[in-house]
Amino acid sequence: MKEWYLLYCKRGEQQRAKAHLENQNVECFYPEIEVEKIIRGKKKAIKEPLFPCYMFVRFDFEEGPTFTTVRSTRGVSDFIRFGGEPKVLSGDLIYSLKLINEDCMKSKSLAEFLPEIGQKVSIKEGPFVGVDAIYKEADGEKRSILLITLINQKVEIKVDNSEIEY
Secondary structure: OOEEEEEEEOOOOHHHHHHHHHHOOOEEEOOEEEEEEEEOOEEEEEEEEOOOOEEEEEEOOOOOOOHHHHHOOOOEEEEOEEOOEEOOEOHHHHHHHHHHHHHHHHOOOHHHHOOOOOOEEEEOOOOOOOOEEEEEEEEOOOEEEEEEEEOOEEEEEEEEHHHEEO
8 A cells, every 4th residue: 555655855856756756656755945046146936845855755666666765766865754654644745735735836926925026115114104105025925125205315214015105
């Protein structure tokens, strides 16, 4: 009977391990999340594993492949064990993670919730409450850079996205 197990993979080799395991008819799953990163000076949305170095696998060790075969696959370090045996995971847990992962991938990206560059906004919380500003750009996932006028000069400030009203 097929069971779910948790594998620890070598750093940065989850995709390699997944490819080699799927060639052995092992079902693999690791949830991913889309994050914005600055790569070579440009913002890019990339997918990263939610649990770096960990992967859920499902197979029947009696029919093959064996634990040793899976553990010896390129990119895999070892099973997560409790005692001497690999720990069997609940199928409901994996099913729930898959549903959550699908919902996250279908949801809108962060950029769709932020104002457009150059749009006038007002600050509704914090030390600059009530001040009108111009939206410049996102600063990570939770903050934005705004331009406000102080003493006849445009000044950049960073505020939490929850403090912006547009």
